[in-house]
Amino acid sequence: MSDDTQTTLGGGEAAIDEGDDEDEPRTNDFGDELGEHETRGGYSRYTVSSLLQKAVRRSDEECAAWAAWELTRSGYAWNLWDRLALYVVEDLRAGDEVVLLVHRYERLANDHWSPEEWEGRLCAIHAALAAARATSTREATYANDYFERVAQERAEARRAGREPADDFPVGDxxxxxxxxxxxxxxxxxxxxxxxxxxxxxxxxxxxxxxxxxxxxxxxxxxxxxxxxxxxxxxxxxxxxxxxxxxxxxxxxxxxxxxxxxx
Structure with missing residues (x-):
């Protein structure tokens, strides 16, 4: 076994992260100094984050896994976990246990290991895959939007002295x-x-x-x-x-x- 690898739980080998020298500027894969909000692959973190959300919605496991890996290895693990927390309530079916899995993976990545370590990247990939494999639906988002619009319509109808065009499903x-x-x-x-x-x-x-x-x-x-x-x-x-x-x-x-x- 080489000096820069270690045995994993399954018996294989994984590269050991040496960590970046804080005195040296961070660079992308091409040797250029990282720009603001740039990932190591040369992408904008906002673009990769958007890809991750759409990949979760469309159940594209490979793109979701890559986006999680890219954000994490580029120092944006905090962004990944923040966005995944939103996606599990905005884009996935209510009652799916994936919300617990994502939370557990985040705890492992941040409390048991470090997001900069290879184990932290694996946690990120696991969480993204779990989200992409879950049932996608934006029903809660649409419910929130619909109820807000009905509330506004009811208030406007009362001020105008007319019947509302729509009402809450429970009536009075x-x-x-x-x-x-x-x-x-x-x-x-x-x-x-x-x-x-x-x-x-x-x-x-x-x-x-x-x-x-x-x-x-x-x-x-x-x-x-x-x-x-x-x-x-x-x-x-x-x-x-x-x-x-x-x-x-x-x-x-x-x-x-x-x-x-x-």
């Missing part, structure tokens, strides 16, 4: 409306309607559309057996029935649910 959120079930003991309106713990248990705590797991349902039924309140079989079944995916907010008439039972 009033008792008796489509979302009546939300008015339980945890809201002022629900408390005024005496919708106590029984109402919440039977109606407000339902999940769906998959419903509870077998284990969750068994625990819930046993818990209701030990509850101070008594529940009918119909109430128990409804409390654990999955929400209808085609009619998520409709509940049976709750009248009488809150009456005390012996």
């Amino acid at each position: 959120l009033e008792p008796g409306g489509e979302f009546d079930v939300i008015f339980d003991q945890h809201t002022y309106e629900g408390a005024k309607m005496d919708r106590n713990g029984r109402y919440f248990t039977v109606h407000g705590a339902r999940v769906g559309p998959e419903g509870e797991s077998d284990l969750g349902e068994r625990w819930r039924r046993r818990s209701l057996d030990l509850d101070d309140r008594e529940y009918t079989d119909a109430e128990r079944d409804h409390a654990l029935a999955p929400v209808d995916p085609k009619n998520r907010w409709t509940e049976p008439d709750p009248s009488g649910d809150d009456e005390e039972r012996e």
